[in-house]
Amino acid sequence: MTQIELRGVQKWFGAVQVIKNLDLAIADNEFIVLLGQSGCGKTTTLRAIAGLETIDEGDILIDGKPVQHMKAAARDIAMVFQSFSLYPHMNAYENIAFPLRATRMNKAEVDKAVREIARVLRITDLLDKRPSALSGGDMQRVAIGRALVRRPKAMLMDEPIGALDAKLREEMRAEIKRLHIKQGSTTIYVTHDQIEAMSLADRIVIMHEGVLQQVGTPEEVYRHPANLFVAQFVGSPVMNVADATVMEERDAARVQVGGAAGGFEFPRELLGKLNGHAAGGLALGIRPEGVLVRHDAAEGFLPVEAQIIEPLGSFDIVDLKVGEQVLRARTRAGYVAQPGEKVYARIDPSQAHFFDGASGTSLEIRL
Structure with missing residues (x-):
C-alpha cells in the first residue's frame, strides 16, 4: 500500500x-x-x-x-x-x-x-x-x-x-x-x-x-x-458565464443576461435559494449543452440570432446573440444552417450554476 x-x-x-x-x-x-x-x-x-x-x-x-x-x-x-x-x-x-x-x-x-x-x-x-x-x-x-x-x-x-x-x-x-x-x-x-x-x-x-x-x-x-475558475477551466467548450439579474414574477423567477428583453424563465424557488447571497453581484454559468435551441417559438424561449457556427463532426457549437451577451450552445450537426439565422433559445434551469460575482465562489444552487 x-x-x-x-x-x-x-x-x-x-x-x-x-x-x-x-x-x-x-x-x-x-x-x-x-x-x-x-x-x-x-x-x-x-x-x-x-x-x-x-x-x-x-x-x-x-x-x-x-x-x-x-x-x-x-x-x-x-x-x-x-x-x-x-x-x-x-x-x-x-x-x-x-x-x-x-x-x-x-x-x-x-x-x-x-x-x-x-x-x-x-x-x-x-x-x-x-x-x-x-x-x-x-x-x-x-x-x-x-x-x-x-x-x-x-x-x-x-x-x-x-x-x-x-x-x-x-x-x-x-x-x-x-x-x-x-x-x-x-x-x-x-x-x-x-x-x-x-x-x-x-x-x-x-x-x-x-x-x-x-x-x-x-x-x-x-x-x-467550486468557483468560476474551475467552471471555465474544466470542460470544452468552456462554460458560458454572464452577469445576471434576477427578477421576481408572480409564479416564476426571470434571469436577465446581456440586457435581453424578458430574460429566461426559472422556477420561483430560485428566489428563495438566492436569499440575499451574491452581494457583490450575480454570475450565471451554463455549459453549451444547457442552452436549448429550437427553430419555432415556444413558451420560455427567447428569439436570438446565430452568429458563428463551429462544426465539430457529430455536433456543432453555435454562438447565439442574447442582448449584448453571446451564449454558446451545443446542437446536433447542421441544426442551425448558417450565421444570421433566427432561432429560439432557453436555459435549462437544472444545468444552471450561480456564482458570487465578487468572489467567484459557487452559491451551490441546484434547481
Whole structure:
C-alpha cells in the first residue's frame, strides 16, 4: 500500500510563493491528476513529492512517514518527464534495465523483470532498438518501463505525453490508464490539458496560482464546480458565464443576461435559494449543452440570432446573440444552417450554476 499526504505545504522561489498551504491526501492505488495553467504550482508540487524540490513549510508523508527531509533516492518513487530522457547509446532493453543494474541485481532477475514490463507495455519487439529508431510514443513507453521496472511505491508523471501529436496522445492516454489498472500503482499525473485529466483521473486536483481550487472526480468538477475558475477551466467548450439579474414574477423567477428583453424563465424557488447571497453581484454559468435551441417559438424561449457556427463532426457549437451577451450552445450537426439565422433559445434551469460575482465562489444552487 502507498498513501501520500501533503499537510500545509508551502514553497517560495525568492519572493514568489508558488505553493500556498496545500493539503492533499492520496489513497493507495489512486490515479490523481494535478490540473492547472502553466505556472500554477502543479509541477513544483510533483517535484516536492519526488524529493527533487525542497519545501519551506509543511509535511509530505508517504505511508504515514514524513519524507520531506529525505533524499529523492530514499523515497522509492519513480518519475516520468515530458522529455523522454533515454540514453541514446543504449537500446530499449538496456534503458529499461539500467535502474535494476544500478542496484546490482543479478542478470537473470534483471532479464525477467525487463521482459515482464516490456510485455505489459507491449514493446517486446522493440527491445533491441535504440531510441533514434523509435517513434515518440514508443520512446515514452520505454521511459515508463524504466520507471516501473523496479516497482516503485508511486509513479509520478509530469506531462508525459505533452510532446506527442494528437493521435499518439489519444493512444497513450488509453495505454497509461490500462497500465495503471493492471499494475495498481499509486499515480500522480501533471497536465494542463483538461481532456487528459477527465479521461485519466480517479480524482482531479485543480490548482490556480499555487492554491488548490477543488478536488473531486471528473464528474464532480464538471457538474459541480467550486468557483468560476474551475467552471471555465474544466470542460470544452468552456462554460458560458454572464452577469445576471434576477427578477421576481408572480409564479416564476426571470434571469436577465446581456440586457435581453424578458430574460429566461426559472422556477420561483430560485428566489428563495438566492436569499440575499451574491452581494457583490450575480454570475450565471451554463455549459453549451444547457442552452436549448429550437427553430419555432415556444413558451420560455427567447428569439436570438446565430452568429458563428463551429462544426465539430457529430455536433456543432453555435454562438447565439442574447442582448449584448453571446451564449454558446451545443446542437446536433447542421441544426442551425448558417450565421444570421433566427432561432429560439432557453436555459435549462437544472444545468444552471450561480456564482458570487465578487468572489467567484459557487452559491451551490441546484434547481
